[in-house]
Amino acid sequence: MSIHPFDSAIELAHEAPDRWHGRTSEDYWNMVSPYGGVTAGVMMQAMLRHPERRGTPLSFTLNFLAPIERGEFVVDTELVRANRNSQHWAVRLAQGGKVLAQAIAICAARRETWGKVEAARPEVPPAEQCAVAPPRKPDGFLQRYEFRIVRGKPFAVNEDSLSHVWVADNPPRPLDFASLTALCDSFLPRIFLHRPDFVPIGTVSINIYFHAGPDALARQGAAPLLAVAQAQAFSDGHFDHHGHVWSTDGTLLATTQQLVWYKE
Amino acid sequence: MSIHPFDSAIELAHEAPDRWHGRTSEDYWNMVSPYGGVTAGVMMQAMLRHPERRGTPLSFTLNFLAPIERGEFVVDTELVRANRNSQHWAVRLAQGGKVLAQAIAICAARRETWGKVEAARPEVPPAEQCAVAPPRKPDGFLQRYEFRIVRGKPFAVNEDSLSHVWVADNPPRPLDFASLTALCDSFLPRIFLHRPDFVPIGTVSINIYFHAGPDALARQGAAPLLAVAQAQAFSDGHFDHHGHVWSTDGTLLATTQQLVWYKE
Numbered sequence: 308m309s310i311h312p313f314d315s316a317i318e319l320a321h322e323a324p325d326r327w328h329g330r331t332s333e334d335y336w337n338m339v340s341p342y343g344g345v346t347a348g349v350m351m352q353a354m355l356r357h358p359e360r361r362g363t364p365l366s367f368t369l370n371f372l373a374p375i376e377r378g379e380f381v382v383d384t385e386l387v388r389a390n391r392n393s394q395h396w397a398v399r400l401a402q403g404g405k406v407l408a409q410a411i412a413i414c415a416a417r418r419e420t421w422g423k424v425e426a427a428r429p430e431v432p433p434a435e436q437c438a439v440a441p442p443r444k445p446d447g448f449l450q451r452y453e454f455r456i457v458r459g460k461p462f463a464v465n466e467d468s469l470s471h472v473w474v475a476d477n478p479p480r481p482l483d484f485a486s487l488t489a490l491c492d493s494f495l496p497r498i499f500l501h502r503p504d505f506v507p508i509g510t511v512s513i514n515i516y517f518h519a520g521p522d523a524l525a526r527q528g529a530a531p532l533l534a535v536a537q538a539q540a541f542s543d544g545h546f547d548h549h550g551h552v553w554s555t556d557g558t559l560l561a562t563t564q565q566l567v568w569y570k571e
Numbered sequence: 572m573s574i575h576p577f578d579s580a581i582e583l584a585h586e587a588p589d590r591w592h593g594r595t596s597e598d599y600w601n602m603v604s605p606y607g608g609v610t611a612g613v614m615m616q617a618m619l620r621h622p623e624r625r626g627t628p629l630s631f632t633l634n635f636l637a638p639i640e641r642g643e644f645v646v647d648t649e650l651v652r653a654n655r656n657s658q659h660w661a662v663r664l665a666q667g668g669k670v671l672a673q674a675i676a677i678c679a680a681r682r683e684t685w686g687k688v689e690a691a692r693p694e695v696p697p698a699e700q701c702a703v704a705p706p707r708k709p710d711g712f713l714q715r716y717e718f719r720i721v722r723g724k725p726f727a728v729n730e731d732s733l734s735h736v737w738v739a740d741n742p743p744r745p746l747d748f749a750s751l752t753a754l755c756d757s758f759l760p761r762i763f764l765h766r767p768d769f770v771p772i773g774t775v776s777i778n779i780y781f782h783a784g785p786d787a788l789a790r791q792g793a794a795p796l797l798a799v800a801q802a803q804a805f806s807d808g809h810f811d812h813h814g815h816v817w818s819t820d821g822t823l824l825a826t827t828q829q830l831v832w833y834k835e
Contacts, residue, residue: 417807543681
């Protein structure tokens with residue numbers, strides 16, 4: 308069995324204690340730099356693989372500082388503080404000594420408490436009843452995801468930017484925290500749900516809250532996730548969106564928001 | 572004219588090039604440590620006052636690592652990268668050499684582009700027609716805000732955690748980015764809109780996207796802001812919320828989310 312392209316893309320060599328060496332992947336290339344989701348996945352993976360890491364991801368925020376070039380990069384992980392049940396991390400990715408992405412993250416032990424899911428999962432047909440969207444590009448990271456669009460027509464003037472999309476790794480791959488992190492950046496940039504023509508864009512910040520633990524991810528396996536997102540505002544060269552990622556069985560796995568630069 | 576308590580609380584002495592010295596404020600004290608919003612305001616202020624800072628805040632994410640004790644603290648600001656139109660910062664607050672809060676932030680030049688506000692401002696009566704809520708506590712930071720609750724009864728079992736609240740600094744103070752940052756943490760913790768009794772809670776991460784520039788803040792002055800928030804999920808000891816902050820004239824000033832630890 309060959310290695311999955313996502314596993315190749317997030318492969319890291321550890322230089323103890325806190326440095327990791329990786330290489331950009333052509334499979335996840337996006338125009339001028341790697342797909343932001345795979346960069347997020349790489350930085351998450353460095354933290355997850357750190358021998359001192361305890362607990363599972365709770366919060367992860369990544370800011371993109373400048374384009375990453377093809378080739379090697381280093382990731383530096385810093386355990387800034389460890390409490391009894393949680394850990395605070397800072398993670399930076401650099402090339403040639405220049406920091407190109409910086410993240411802060413929290414890992415924590417999950418524990419049983421009173422709970423309630425207040426977000427409403429939209430009523431949509433099951434993934435297998437929805438057509439797979441034809442790839443928007445012949446190569447690069449868009450080949451690495453299978454999208455089944457239920458609501459929100461890409462590159463069109465929709466009444467709003469709300470979209471419902473079934474999304475899965477392609478080829479299928481059992482879900483883990485690194486791939487869920489990457490999937491949280493797979494939402495179509497919201498501006499393309501309002502405007503029919505291409506506009507240069509780039510994510511500058513992505514934030515993810517993880518609402519479920521490893522058991523829920525294991526139950527999901529490689530099945531499609533339901534990704535829901537909507538913009539709040541487009542103004543002065545930046546827009547945001549707020550999104551939900553649901554498992555097939557209706558568990559809210561993550562909420563995510565991001566801020567995106569756009570040209571005009 | 573005496574200095575406003577918020578200005579006292581965020582007062583910093585600069586130790587060039589990148590260190591700032593401050594002191595906790597009794598006016599913004601909250602049980603075991605300062606109100607998280609004033610800590611966020613202090614860290615924002617250090618970045619804003621930095622001589623190398625260009626542009627205005629765009630994105631700000633702060634993770635709380637451990638309680639801050641009464642007394643002096645230092646804030647270290649690092650300009651990680653400056654691009655032509657944006658800057659990336661990392662900010663840390665420490666006492667006795669221990670990091671207690673870490674933030675990453677982006678400042679950028681705002682520029683005119685196509686725009687659209689997609690979030691809907693709820694229909695609510697003007698602030699002056701809404702009663703000021705009696706202070707929940709006799710001292711501490713809750714005295715420093717005036718809340719007019721339109722929707723969402725505190726410490727009650729509501730049908731959902733959606734709240735609409737007019738909020739203003741008390742005494743009134745013209746809005747700026749530091750106070751807007753602080754106000755983004757003034758939302759009632761969502762668990763108290765589902766459960767009638769007190770539960771120990773603590774914010775672990777707050778994220779803010781700024782959708783308006785200094786002109787909109789200047790127009791707002793010291794008038795009450797409309798703060799809208801709702802939780803997405805409560806699970807395994809943490810809950811989140813997603814919020815909007817609107818100016819009196821209906822401008823979306825900020826979207827914000829946070830993740831909060833709760834005991835049971």
